[in-house]
Amino acid sequence: MLRFLARRVAQAALVVLGITLVTFLISFAVPADPARMIAGRSASADTVASIRHQLGLDQPLPVQYLRYLGHLAEGDLGRSYVQRTNVAGLVESRLPATLQLMAGAIFFELLLGLPAGAFSASRRGTRADKGTMVLSFIGVSAPQFVVGLLLLYLFGYLFDLFPLGGYGGLAHLFLPALTLGIGGGGWYARQSRSSMIDALRQDYVRTARAKGAGEWRVILLHAGRNAILPVVAMIGLDIGNFMQGVVVVEAVFGWPGIGQLAWQAIQELDIPVIMGVTIVAAVAIVLGNLLADIITGTLDPRIRVR
Amino acid sequence: MSGAWSRILRDKAALFGLAVIVVVGCAALFAPFVSPFNPDRQFANGLTLEGAPRPPDAIYWFGTDLLGRDLLSRLIWGARASMIIGLVANLAAVIIGTTLGASAGFLGGRVGTVIMRFTDLMMAFPALLLAIALAAILRPSLWIVALVIALVNWVQIARVIYTETRALATREFVEAVRALGASRWRILTRHVLPHLVPTILVWGTLGISSTVLLEATLSFLGVGVQPPTPSWGGIIFQSQSYFMVAPWLVLFPGLAIILLALSFNLVGDALRDALDPTQRGIG
Numbered sequence: 001m002l003r004f005l006a007r008r009v010a011q012a013a014l015v016v017l018g019i020t021l022v023t024f025l026i027s028f029a030v031p032a033d034p035a036r037m038i039a040g041r042s043a044s045a046d047t048v049a050s051i052r053h054q055l056g057l058d059q060p061l062p063v064q065y066l067r068y069l070g071h072l073a074e075g076d077l078g079r080s081y082v083q084r085t086n087v088a089g090l091v092e093s094r095l096p097a098t099l100q101l102m103a104g105a106i107f108f109e110l111l112l113g114l115p116a117g118a119f120s121a122s123r124r125g126t127r128a129d130k131g132t133m134v135l136s137f138i139g140v141s142a143p144q145f146v147v148g149l150l151l152l153y154l155f156g157y158l159f160d161l162f163p164l165g166g167y168g169g170l171a172h173l174f175l176p177a178l179t180l181g182i183g184g185g186g187w188y189a190r191q192s193r194s195s196m197i198d199a200l201r202q203d204y205v206r207t208a209r210a211k212g213a214g215e216w217r218v219i220l221l222h223a224g225r226n227a228i229l230p231v232v233a234m235i236g237l238d239i240g241n242f243m244q245g246v247v248v249v250e251a252v253f254g255w256p257g258i259g260q261l262a263w264q265a266i267q268e269l270d271i272p273v274i275m276g277v278t279i280v281a282a283v284a285i286v287l288g289n290l291l292a293d294i295i296t297g298t299l300d301p302r303i304r305v306r
Numbered sequence: 307m308s309g310a311w312s313r314i315l316r317d318k319a320a321l322f323g324l325a326v327i328v329v330v331g332c333a334a335l336f337a338p339f340v341s342p343f344n345p346d347r348q349f350a351n352g353l354t355l356e357g358a359p360r361p362p363d364a365i366y367w368f369g370t371d372l373l374g375r376d377l378l379s380r381l382i383w384g385a386r387a388s389m390i391i392g393l394v395a396n397l398a399a400v401i402i403g404t405t406l407g408a409s410a411g412f413l414g415g416r417v418g419t420v421i422m423r424f425t426d427l428m429m430a431f432p433a434l435l436l437a438i439a440l441a442a443i444l445r446p447s448l449w450i451v452a453l454v455i456a457l458v459n460w461v462q463i464a465r466v467i468y469t470e471t472r473a474l475a476t477r478e479f480v481e482a483v484r485a486l487g488a489s490r491w492r493i494l495t496r497h498v499l500p501h502l503v504p505t506i507l508v509w510g511t512l513g514i515s516s517t518v519l520l521e522a523t524l525s526f527l528g529v530g531v532q533p534p535t536p537s538w539g540g541i542i543f544q545s546q547s548y549f550m551v552a553p554w555l556v557l558f559p560g561l562a563i564i565l566l567a568l569s570f571n572l573v574g575d576a577l578r579d580a581l582d583p584t585q586r587g588i589g
Contacts, residue, residue, distance in 0.1 A: 011426070018427040026439055134319055137575070141567035143519050145526045145542065146560035149549055157550050244434035248523060252546075262435060266442050266529065274439055281432040289430070 004297055012290045019282045020072060023275045024065050077276035082268045087276035091258055095280075097167060098257030101180065101249070102242050104173045106235060108181020112139075113188025114231065120189065121196035121227075122219055132189065139186030144245055148179040148252035165254040176253040180245045184238060188231060195230045199223035229296065236292025243281040310580035320576030323569035330566055334385040342367070343376040345383040345536055352376070359545075359552045369554040372545055377555065380536040381562055387525075387537035388518050388566060391452045396517045398456035400510045403463030408502065410464075411471025412494050418468075425464050433458045437520065441529040451530050455520050463509045470505050474498050504581035511574035515567045522563045538563050 043051075052058050059067075071078065077087035113136075120132040152175060156164045162175050199205065200223045208222045246259035254260070258277050265273035314320045333340060343349075352374025354360055362369040368377040410421035440454045474480060475498065483497055524530030525539030526546075533540060538559040545555035 014423065015427050015430050018423075019430060022427070022431070026443070130319070134572070137571050138564065138568055141515060141519070141571050142564045143522050143526070143539070143560075143567070145523065145539075146556070146563060149542070149546060149556045150560065153549060153553050153556070240429075240432060243432035244523075247434055247438070248527070251527065262438075263527065266438050266527075269442060274435070274442075278432065278435045278439065281435060282430050285430045285432065 001297070005294065008290055008293050008297075012286045015286050016283055019279060019286075020069060021065070023278055023282075024068055027271050027275050028061070072279070077279065078272035080265075080270055080273050082265075082270045083273075087272050090261060090273065091276055091280055094256060094258045094261045097255060098246055098250070098259060100173060101176055101246060101255060101257055104177025105180035105184060105242065105245070106238075108178050109184035109188050109238075112181060112185030114192050114228075116185070116189035117192025117231075118196055118219055118224065118227075120193040121200060122215070124197060133193070136186040136189035139182045139189075142183065144179055144183055144248045145252055147182055148176065148249055151175050151179055152252070165252070167254075167256050172255075176249050176255050179249050179252070180242065183245065184241060187238075187241075188234065191234055192227060192231050195227040196223060199227040202226070233292040233296045236288040236290075236295065239288030240285045243285060310577070313580040314573070314576045317576045317579075319572045323572035323576075326565050326569040327573065330385050330562075330569075331389060333382045334389040337383050337386060341379040341382040343379045345375060345379040346534055347376075348374045349376070350374075359548070359555065361552070362554055368558050369552070371541065371555055372548060372552075377541070377558060380541060381538065381559060384536040384538045384541060384559070385562070387448060387531045387535060387540075388521060388563070390448065391455065391521045391531075392514045392518045392566075392570075394449075395452040395455040395459065395521070396510065396513045398452070399459040399513060399517070400463055400506060402456065403460035404467050404502070404506055406460070407464035407467030408471045408494065408499065411468040412475055412490075412498060414472075414475070421464075422468060425461055425468075428458075428461045429465075431458075433461075434520070434523065437524060438527060438529050441524060446524075446529055446532055448531055448535060451521060451524060454524075455517055459513060459517060459520065463506075463513060466505060466509055467502060470502060471498060474501055504577075508574055508578045508581060511570055511577055515570035515574065518563065518567045518570065 057064070075088055077091065079085070080087055080090060083090065116132050116136060120129045123129045152164060155161045155175060163172050166172055196219075200219075202223075205218060205223050208218050213222065243259075246255075246257055247263055248259070249255065250257045250259035251263050258280065262274060262277040264270075265277070314324075349370065352360060352366070352370040359372055359374070360366055360370045366376050366378070368381065371377055371380065406421050406425070410418040410425075437454050437458045440457065441451060444450045444454065446454075480493060480497055483493055488497075521530055521537070522539035522542075525537045526543045528543055531537035531540055533544065541559045542556050545552065549556040
């Protein structure tokens with residue numbers, strides 16, 4: 001188990017290192033000159049040159065990359081061109097809102113996805129099964145901005161049940177979290193259906209049935225407990241989807257998280273902020289995958305061998 | 307393969323998907339003939355007296371947009387952006403993914419490890435953020451958007467093809483032709499690739515769905531297809547601040563995106579059921 005853990009952690013670290021290299025290279029491909037962006041439009045060529053020297057932009061690329069890595073190691077993500085503060089501080093101030101949104105989204109995903117999957121699996125091959133799976137496909141195929149805008153129109157405007165966006169308590173959280181949860185719920189329904197079908201085929205389920213356990217008891221207690229494993233692992237793998245989702249959903253609902261931060265930065269071509277958010281998101285994704293591996297590895301020893 | 311076809315034709319959901327794809331494809335192909343109006347023309351009677359967009363009526367079936375243009379015509383022309391990007395970007399992604407996945411799986415060794423580690427790295431990147439950053443840098447046009455999506459979307463298929471190729475490379479028939487003295491190139495192209503075709507078809511079809519969604523999302527965020535070229539995501543982007551008063555400007559393009567993405571998913575899913583007996587009924 002320890003060796004498995006060590007190898008996975010080392011792999012994850014390597015991936016993170018690769019990510020820093022790619023973001024570094026992308027920020028170089030940008031046509032905007034950082035020194036010019038910081039100095040402002042009216043600055044003289046001398047000022048720009050001195051800022052360039054200060055930032056180390058006149059040094060060879062490998063040296064700059066190492067410097068950049070050194071800053072990253074200290075938690076320094078650079079300075080925003082536009083807001084003129086540290087990117088790390090910006091990300092930190094926005095992170096709680098995004099985490100709230102994610103927690104809400106996971107709640108809705110599980111609430112919608114798990115029962116739908118279990119229901120579908122227990123009625124396998126029937127019309128109810130097909131219908132539920134088509135519904136789950138609709139959830140998966142609906143772009144989050146469309147779902148968000150329609151929910152906003154229906155429940156925010158027409159029925160006036162929820163605020164029309166913005167940050168606040170649970171009432172504010174409801175619609176954006178539901179928007180993220182609908183798409184994810186579709187995936188969870190499909191995943192939990194197939195793992196439920198797998199579990200229902202096992203011998204211990206037949207044993208439980210033979211002993212006279214009721215259908216609900218079989219589904220919830222005997223099969224469900226084993227079917228939940230791949231689904232739990234999916235939450236870890238899901239972080240990547242969330243990182244995409246929050247950009248869109250936060251833009252639609254005016255939710256002040258890191259997605260909105262990235263979105264604003266993109267419009268202003270504020271490269272350090274874009275790259276900072278990308279690195280934070282990528283690290284979150286790597287950690288999520290690592291967590292998923294560890295959970296399944298701990299609970300299912302067969303996986304460790306590979 | 308013919309058995310697969312008849313299975314798909316018996317699947318009602320897949321038939322529905324196929325029908326939608328054909329309709330949207332024809333709309334995109336024959337846009338100049340089927341669209342009721344010029345999509346860029348701003349009609350004098352296209353706005354109400356207060357200057358607001360007109361709701362759906364007998365002349366403008368789907369209503370008009372903020373500039374008094376016919377929404378239905380814009381949707382029909384917008385199908386072009388979705389279809390072109392959906393097909394071209396996904397084809398490119400499939401080619402990149404298959405090439406990398408198959409070579410990593412077939413060659414193995416150090417080359418394979420390097421390719422797959424690179425794939426892991428790309429998996430960890432938030433695809434949307436990467437696409438946005440690339441699109442912002444490269445100044446989006448239709449083809450740039452397609453390129454950006456291809457650069458982001460090849461990863462999934464590369465992984466699937468890699469696993470499949472690994473499994474195939476150890477099979478007896480591959481060993482047999484190797485023993486007969488066939489070259490590596492011949493083994494790969496003549497004996498391994500044909501077995502990958504079903505997988506490529508399934509993932510290629512499912513991939514169009516995510517490509518259509520990514521294009522719509524990029525256009526909605528303003529870094530996708532740029533005006534005046536009509537695109538479904540772009541129409542929603544331009545009218546979102548107005549959608550309380552003119553909900554049809556979000557509803558119709560939104561439904562169009564959902565229907566098209568759903569259809570490719572349904573067809574891809576049916577293909578998987580038809581071509582891969584081990585997956586039958588699990589989906």
